[in-house]
Structures are given as structure tokens and as C-alpha cells.
Amino acid sequence: MSYTLSFKPAIDLYGQHDPSAALFKDSELRFAIEEERLTRDKHAVDTFPEQAIRACLEYEGIELADIEKIVLPYDPKLRRKITPHYLKNTSQLEGTLRKVTHLRNVVRDQFVASVMPTRIVESRLQRIGTPVPPIECRSHHECHAVSAFHPSTFEEALVVTIDAKGEYDSTVVWHATPDGLTRVRTYEHPNSWGLFYAAITNYLGYRMFNGEGKVMGLAPYGEDNPEIERRLRKTIDTGVDYDVTALTGRWGTEHGVAALEELFGRPRSTDTDEFDQFEKDLAHTAQKLLEESVTEMVGTYVDRVGTGNVGLAGGVALNCKLNKAVREHPAVDEVFVQPVAHDAGLALGGGWIDRSPSEVDPMTTVYWGHEYATAEIRELLETNKIEYAEPDDLERRVAERIADGALVGWFQGRSELGPRALGNRSILADPRTEASRDRVNRFVKHREEWRPFAPSMIESAADEYLENATTSPFMIDTFDVRPDRRDDLRAVVHPADDTTRAQTVREDQNPRYYRLLREFKDVTGVPVLLNTSFNDHGEPIVDTPTEALKDFFGMGLDVLVLEDCLVEKSGSSDALP
Structure with missing residues (x-):
């Protein structure tokens, strides 16, 4: 057994946004989290993921010295391929001082990238622990490509990685086989x-x-x-x-x-x-x-x-x-x-x-973050004198409240990695009415009212609601909604093109969330819920029960579920005594 720590800094030569860290025991992913969830700063721009790294180590109960190697998903030495572009841009700048400053920065960055690419990372890691494990730098786009092939079910695939810029590349076409990845074509920055x-x-x-x-x-x-x-x-x-x-x-x-x-x-x-x-x-x-x-x-x-x-x-x-x-x-x-x-x-x-x-096991969920026990949540509620219940039929009770129009904060299990809430840090509502959509936009998310929402649905029901339905557990694909089912999904169908960005849910992926969907179907006949991320406009998705409570009382939510605990605002229908 050996541990590998992989993390994406957002400083210096390693990009400026969306830092994260992931801990592996051999090939098994044990824990992963984005730094923004811990700093509460959206995208955590220009940030070293110190809190995310510490969270990885704390989850496994190890120290930095227990890590066999660290992998950084950037290879600064590849920046030499883009140096001519930066030098060419010098002539387009106005003013001698700006040109000189730009040239100095290009030369400095190239020197650091070639001679001591990991120096700043090593100095930051020393705050966490010593000795610092060996550090390897790997190609940005190759790391993207590995993430799209290794956890798939494919024996062979065409992989396309597309972003703003890696070290020097913006789009790369790969041929992926059991033997590895081969670059087929590279589109270099700034052709992005x-x-x-x-x-x-x-x-x-x-x-x-x-x-x-x-x-x-x-x-x-x-x-x-x-x-x-x-x-x-x-x-x-x-x-x-x-x-x-x-x-x-x-x-x-x-x-x-x-x-x-x-x-x-x-x-x-x-x-x-x-x-x-x-x-x-x-x-x-x-x-x-x-x-x-x-x-x-x-x-x-x-x-x-x-x-x-x-x-x-x-x-x-x-x-x-x-x-x-x-x-x-x-x-x-x-x-x-x-x-x-x-x-x-x-x-x-x-x-x-x-x-x-x-x-590498096929990826079926992204639940790799923090989890909180009911006992811990119970203590938090009682310390803050917040009334709560622990109903035996929690999913049934919440399903009935949603069917009656309640807006629900849903917090359970391990937090999701990535930009989508997939039933563990979610805000839920009735998918059947446009009024439901408008309430969430106006009173909960505080965002533009024209923006659509997405649904979670029981996987076995996907063919009933979606054209050309496929398994879609990550809410990262869009489907046309069947015409005869659009009235059931008015809150989650895009008004302009009748599509929806669906999440399909199986019991083995998320048992409690699946039970809630099943209970909502039993109450309404519709095995679907409006699901949006549990956060206010402009903030990251909540990670802790305290953050969930803060948003619950600061947003237009009616009900909050924290694991086995149910909190309802006074004055809402069927509120706790």
C-alpha cells in the first residue's frame, strides 16, 4: 500500500483558478475536495490548496511524510514552447516600461520553470509537514486526458481535452488504449x-x-x-x-x-x-x-x-x-x-x-469529500437551540413537503467533488410547476430569473422522460424531454428548447436520495425532483452543517435536512412544534 497526493495549485506557474487536492491509496481514490469549499471563495483564485491538502491527510489520518509521492498536474518546463508567443506579444504593448516589464517577467518565469519549477510548492508544503515527499510534474492536458479515460469503461477511446490553456496547448486530441495515451493532434495556445x-x-x-x-x-x-x-x-x-x-x-x-x-x-x-x-x-x-x-x-x-x-x-x-x-x-x-x-x-x-x-475502477459517483455523523449534527443543533426532529419516515415526510411546495435544503453523505450538487449538498423543489422554478431563482438562489434548473430522476424512469436517454449520474449531459412528459417537468425544462440537464440516480449510488425520489414518485406519480446546488448566488456549495444552517436561515428555504435531522422554519406549513 502506498499513498499518492495529487493537487492542483493556483499560483505562480500552475494556473490561477480552481485548486484542488486528491489522495490515493494505490489506485483507489480516498478523498478529494476543491479548495473553494474550505476557503468559501468561489474558484479560490490565486490560492495554494493548503486546506484541501490538510483535509486529505486528516481524512486518512496520515501526515505529509507518509506520502510516497506528490503529483502536480502541470509541467512548467513545457512552458518553453509558448515563450515565442509571449515575446511576440511584447511588440503589441504600449509604452517602453510595459514592454520592459513584460520581457522581464517572461524571462523570469522561463528561468524558474526550467531550473526550479517546484520551489514555491515545496516552500508551501513545508508549512504542512516535513520532509516534503518527492514531487513529479506532469502535463496539464495529459492529466485531463487520463481523467477522461482511466475511470471510463472503455478499452479504447478517442479523448479530446479542451480548455483555455495548459502549459502551451489549448486543445489536444488523444488516442487512448490499455497501453496509454498518444497525442494525435495538438492545437497550441492562443488558438483556444x-x-x-x-x-x-x-x-x-x-x-x-x-x-x-x-x-x-x-x-x-x-x-x-x-x-x-x-x-x-x-x-x-x-x-x-x-x-x-x-x-x-x-x-x-x-x-x-x-x-x-x-x-x-x-x-x-x-x-x-x-x-x-x-x-x-x-x-x-x-x-x-x-x-x-x-x-x-x-x-x-x-x-x-x-x-x-x-x-x-x-x-x-x-x-x-x-x-x-x-x-x-x-x-x-x-x-x-x-x-x-x-x-x-x-x-x-x-x-x-x-x-x-x-x-482504476469505473467512476459512478463523485462523493469523495467530508461527511458528518448525525450525533455531531445533533450536538450542533442543540448547542444553538435549534428545534429539530428525527422522523422515522424522513424521506416520506420531506417528499410530502416538497409536493406541497416547500423548498428544501438537503445535506447528507459525503460532499461532491466538482461543480454539480448530486443529492448530497442540494436544494430540492417540485419539478412540476414554473412557479417552483421562479421561487427558487428569486428567493433562494437570488439569480437571474431566466436561468433554468436541472432535475434528478430515478434512472429506470429516464426512458419515460428523455429522448435517447442514457445513464447520466453526473448532470453533465443534456437531453431532449419527451413532449408528453414536459408538463411533469415544467420547472426543469429549458423554456427555449425543451431540453434538460438530467441526473439519473440508482439506489446503489445514493441510497437515501434514491429513497426520497421513490417517495416523491409515490406521492405525486413523478420520480423526479428539481435539484440545484446548495449555495447562495456567488458562493461555493456548502461543505459543513454550519454553512448549511447559515444558508438555510439566510435564504428562502422552508425545510432543512441534515442527515437524520429535520429542521423547519417556524411559520412554514407543518412546522415542528
Whole structure:
């Protein structure tokens, strides 16, 4: 037995966002968590994952010295391949001082990356324990690719990793076999779909690496707009040989936003509560061009490597409508999307990268974080003089309250890794009415009212509700809803295109959540719940019972479940005595 610690820093040469840590015993994933869950700072920008590392060690009851090796999912030495790009950008800067400063930073970073790439990481680890175990640096995109292939059920696959930038690469096509991963094609930075979509996101008033999902959700409200499409196609090339560098030619998005302002003759958006038709059509067109290029890429290389299995990872793979387009491509047989597709998932790939795919169990859940016993929760409630009950029929009682219109905070089991709450740190509501959706948006999530929600459903019922249904335990794929079932799912069907981002649930994956879905079906005839993440607007998903209580009393929730304990606000229907 040996321990491997893999973590993604968000400092210095290792990226700027979504740090995480994962602990492995041989090939078995034991614990994993994102730093943002512990710092309570969304995306934990420019942060070393010290708390996440400590949480990994505490879970297993070991010290840093017990770790055999540490894997970092970045190889700073590969940055040399991008140095010419940074040097070329010098001439585009205004002012001698800015040029000199830029050149100095490029030279410094290249020196550190070549001579002492792990120095800053070693110094941070010394705060946690000594001696510091041996550190290995591995390719960013290879770690993404491992995370999309090793925990899949595929013997062989085409893997596509798509994000803003690794060390020097933005999109990589891989051929994955039991013997390992082979690069088939590399699209180098700044030719980046991740940065293209980030520029569109910023132009529409959101922040890059934070608002891309909102732009994806806005896209179906738009329509084909020949003029927008003509101007974008004149600026960029799509398809398997895509080139988006006219908008992504420099790191960051300011260049791209300025180019879009000039291209369309209108400034970037500042209001995200409402969008005009141009803005909706731009989101629609950006999504269309992304899907067009990636599906053409997949179709081309599926044919070339000779397998219809496809794995996807990288931040762009969080785009569930893109994943639907890939899944529905006629050349594709099966798709596995790494549920922690963004940079936080790099820690998973880092932990498995030196393992044979056959040693890694198929991924069926992402419940790898903290868990709290009922006794601990009971003590917390009693210390704070909060009334609670422990009903024997907890799931039945909660199902009846949801059917009566209650909004429920649901906290149980180990916390999820990744951006989706999958029944352990969730807010739940009745999926059958638009009023339910609007209440959650307005009074609980405090977010734009046009944004849709997603459902959890019993897996065996998926064919009844979804077109071309497949097992979907991670809420990272989108499906068309069957016309005869849309009235049952009004709160979780996208109003503009009748799709939904479904999670399917089996009893063996999450017994208590499955029981709740079964009880809701018994009460209403519908084996589905509206499920959104347990957090207020702009904050990470809750991790502890204390955080759940804070949000419960600060949001428009009616009921809170903390393991076996049930809390209801006074004045709500059927409140505790």
C-alpha cells in the first residue's frame, strides 16, 4: 500500500483558478475536495490548496511524510514552447516600461520553470509537514486526458481535452488504449476555444471562468442571426482546422472583448438581468460555432483512430449542450465526460497517470469529500437551540413537503467533488410547476430569473422522460424531454428548447436520495425532483452543517435536512412544534 497526493495549485506557474487536492491509496481514490469549499471563495483564485491538502491527510489520518509521492498536474518546463508567443506579444504593448516589464517577467518565469519549477510548492508544503515527499510534474492536458479515460469503461477511446490553456496547448486530441495515451493532434495556445468562449462571456457582461455556463444557458433563447454569424465567420475559422486567434491572440480576454466591440459596433454588456435579442443571438451563435468545430473534430478523428468511444475533459467539457452534440454525432458510439472536467479535476488525472487504466475502477459517483455523523449534527443543533426532529419516515415526510411546495435544503453523505450538487449538498423543489422554478431563482438562489434548473430522476424512469436517454449520474449531459412528459417537468425544462440537464440516480449510488425520489414518485406519480446546488448566488456549495444552517436561515428555504435531522422554519406549513 502506498499513498499518492495529487493537487492542483493556483499560483505562480500552475494556473490561477480552481485548486484542488486528491489522495490515493494505490489506485483507489480516498478523498478529494476543491479548495473553494474550505476557503468559501468561489474558484479560490490565486490560492495554494493548503486546506484541501490538510483535509486529505486528516481524512486518512496520515501526515505529509507518509506520502510516497506528490503529483502536480502541470509541467512548467513545457512552458518553453509558448515563450515565442509571449515575446511576440511584447511588440503589441504600449509604452517602453510595459514592454520592459513584460520581457522581464517572461524571462523570469522561463528561468524558474526550467531550473526550479517546484520551489514555491515545496516552500508551501513545508508549512504542512516535513520532509516534503518527492514531487513529479506532469502535463496539464495529459492529466485531463487520463481523467477522461482511466475511470471510463472503455478499452479504447478517442479523448479530446479542451480548455483555455495548459502549459502551451489549448486543445489536444488523444488516442487512448490499455497501453496509454498518444497525442494525435495538438492545437497550441492562443488558438483556444476556451478563451474564445471566455471572450464572448466577458463581452456579454459575465466573468471569464465563471459565467460560461450562463452564456450556454442563454444560447437557446437566441436564434440564427445571419449577420452575427457572417461577421464571426469572417473573423475566425471553424471546423477541424479551426483558428480563433483573431479573438484570442493575447492571454486574457480584453483583446477579444475589444475586438468584439469593434466587430459589432457596440460596447460590452453591463446588465445581466435582461438581454436584448442581439445578445441572445450572439450567445446562440457562439455556442453553434463551438459545437460545429468540436463535433467535426470528433467525427474526423473517430474515423482516423478507429473507435466510436469518446472521452471529454477540460473546462470546455462542462458545456453540457456541447456534450449532447458530441453524443448525438452519428460516428460516436459512447461518451464519457469527466464530471470534474475543469481544472479541479486535474488532481484526479494526476493521481491515476502512472496507473494502468485497468487498475482504476469505473467512476459512478463523485462523493469523495467530508461527511458528518448525525450525533455531531445533533450536538450542533442543540448547542444553538435549534428545534429539530428525527422522523422515522424522513424521506416520506420531506417528499410530502416538497409536493406541497416547500423548498428544501438537503445535506447528507459525503460532499461532491466538482461543480454539480448530486443529492448530497442540494436544494430540492417540485419539478412540476414554473412557479417552483421562479421561487427558487428569486428567493433562494437570488439569480437571474431566466436561468433554468436541472432535475434528478430515478434512472429506470429516464426512458419515460428523455429522448435517447442514457445513464447520466453526473448532470453533465443534456437531453431532449419527451413532449408528453414536459408538463411533469415544467420547472426543469429549458423554456427555449425543451431540453434538460438530467441526473439519473440508482439506489446503489445514493441510497437515501434514491429513497426520497421513490417517495416523491409515490406521492405525486413523478420520480423526479428539481435539484440545484446548495449555495447562495456567488458562493461555493456548502461543505459543513454550519454553512448549511447559515444558508438555510439566510435564504428562502422552508425545510432543512441534515442527515437524520429535520429542521423547519417556524411559520412554514407543518412546522415542528
